[in-house]
Amino acid sequence: MSGNEGDDSSTAAPSYTHGTSTTPLLGDTVGANLDRAVAAYPDRDALVDVPSGRRWTYAEFGAAVDEVARGLLAKGVRKGDRVGIWAVNCPEWVLVQYATARIGAIMVNINPAYRAHELEYVLGQAGISLLVASLAHKGSDYRSLVGQVAGKCPRLRETVYIGDPSWDELTAGATAVPRKQLAAAAAELSCDDPINIQYTSGTTGFPKGATLSHHNILNNGYWVGRTIGYTEHDRVCLPVPFYHCFGMVMGNLGATSHGACIVIPAPSFDPAATLRAVQRERCTSLYGVPTMFIAELNHPDFATYDLSSLRTGIMAGSPCPVEVMKRVVTEMHMGQVSICYGMTETSPVSLQTRMDDDLEHRTGTVGRVLPHIEVKVVDPVSGLTRPRGTAGELCTRGYSVMLGYWNEPEKTAEAVDPGRWMHTGDLAMMRQDGYVEIVGRIKDMIIRGGENIYPREIEEFLHAHPKIADVQVVGVPHERNGEEVLACVIPRDPADPLTLEELQAYCDGRLAHFKIPSRLRILDTFPMTVSGKVRKVELRERYADPAG
Known part of the structure; x- marks a missing residue:
């Protein structure tokens, strides 16, 4: 519809809604929240890596996180220092995520597909002093690529390679750091401290580093998990990449904030490995973008896998075709599957469908607002809130909005207005029931x-x-x-x-x-x-x- 079709602003409700809840936001740091899970569920599985067969209970996972955290302290990493992670999905990625948060270092996610010039930009723009990297993946020799750019990045002191003696050296260094030093570092942290930089992919120019706090991502992971009913009995299969919010926030933090188990099916997406992991680990939840679910459903051996343990999961990234959703619900047993909408700058999720929503809401909308978040649809030119049922720019406000783009205040001011509303750049329409449809991007809008x-x-x-x-x-x-x-x-x-x-x-x-x-x-x-x-x-x- 055009901007004015069906518009009777004198009678239509405004396109504004906020999520209420009697459950408060978490005031923890990520490390303190993990401590709670370790204390509550010490003997339950926390992390399973199907390819290597390694697994950790919560007690073991907490100890492994502390070992990496003390190893980082031994290498001189301190609160506010930037630690890069340039790796495929593996247990070490998860350990670095929680270890950096434990000591207040800022973990910088780097896409494993980046080539030398992209790596050089991120290392320099974020001022990374220590990099943790895979050795190789899909033809990329990471050590060679680091060698090509290290001399151009004077702040980079050291690179640790996963699966290499340098990783063993990192963990061995923990012995030089007493536990009380780790406890003292943790005691200096606020939940509002930045702990994560994620580079958003732009179609033009260099990506921007969305800077996120403990409060941003811990709460978003918690509320996404709570919305689909996570408990300590859930086992979450994550074929989505950890370098993106989908994997590390909705996945990892969504699981650990509820005492659930993280299951890694493969270093990168593989439909057969995903189906095998769900069957072997009796996963209750599965994540993916629609193309991943399509690849799984269309796998020649799909019918041979026992997926009866599944009940829920998250589909995000793009709209789900109706026929695909029907098959996910019936053939994959995911009757409570949820659609999420978000962006890196909002930690990421603002809108989510609920477990009992019907097929039309799961395929025709991206859900309704999560608790403790506000959303509105505004006229892209005037900024005024549009009536429900008419299109405009989707804006969101609340605990989830990023601290800003790393070292780019002008670009931050372009995205986050003085009222702390994040302008998503997405064109949306809010229905009368508060559910939101995404109808395109502002930059794609045609003015004829x-x-x-x-x-x-x-x-x-x-x-x-x-x-x-x-x-x-x-x-x-x-x-x-x-x-x-x-x-x-x-x-x-x-x-x-x-x-x-x-x-x-x-x-x-x-x-x-x-x-x-x-x-x-x-x-x-x-x-x-x-x-x-x-x-x-x-x-x-x-x-x-x-x-x-």
Whole structure:
């Protein structure tokens, strides 16, 4: 819909809601919260690494975290120092996460897919003094890549490699640090201290380092887990990457804040390894983006795995097709599966579906606001709150909003307004019941002759066309109207592609005239980011010239 369709602001409720709860926020640091879990559940499983067969009870996990924390102290790491983690999913990643939090060091997540120039940027921008890295993964020799950039990063004192004698040296160093020194370091920490920097991937320019506190991520992990009913009896299978909030906050902290068990199925996503881990460890919860669940469901041996232990899980990252959700609920036994919406800058989750929500709410919305968080939908130009049922920019406020972008106050001020509202850049519509639909990105919005056009609405309409396998709609320059609507289509049958006349005839009388595409491109594939999202900016640039 356009910005003004269906708008009767005199009667419609405003697109604002906040999550209430009689349960207070946690005031702990991550380390103190882990201590509570260790005391309450010492003999229950805390961490299982299926590939190596290693496992830790909570008592053992707490001791292993303290050993790494004391090892870091022995290497001179102190509160506020930045420790990089550049590794695939493995137990050591989790130990470093909790050990750095234990002493107040700021852990900097580095994407394992980064190449030398990206690594150099993050090492320099965050001022990392100690780096913990994998040795190799998928053809990347991490030691060689570090060697290429170390000389350009003067603050980097040392690199510790997982699975290498340097890791053993780190843990052995714990013997030189008395336990009372670790306790003294922990006593100096506030829950509002920064402990994590996560670099957000941008389509242009270098990524920005979202800086998060104990309070941000511990509470978000706790509330995401609480919303799907986690207890000490849950076992959470995590094929999603730890370097992202999905793995380390919703996964790791979501589990340990409830005494549940973290299960690592593989270093990176592998559908067979994931299914095997669920069966072997009797997991009750499974995480993933929709494409992961599709890969698992379509695995040739899917029917041979016993997934009856599952009851819940989290799907996030992009909308879930209805048919996929039906299969996840029935064939994977995940009747209480939850959809989450968020962004790194908000720790990450703001909206989540509930365990008893129906299929339509789980596939048509991204849920409703979590406790202790506010959300609103505003006019992107005026900033005024929109009436429910009309589109605008989604904003969120509360404990989850980041401290800021590391050493980038100007960029922080662009994202977080003086009222502490985080502007997500997402276009959303709040329903009358408070559930929220994401309808696109502000940067994707097309303004044609003064009319706001949301590409996702047109894309969803065109998906029903029998000749269209997939479609992306973008705005391209137009001399008179400012922008015009371009549909980029992957045909079901390349031998019988859609024509512009057929497309326009299909839309005529069913879409407002200004939303009907005036241009069409037939493509084999769409340009994608490394995380699997379509690069609309590239489509816009590529086809800006009608003759191009």
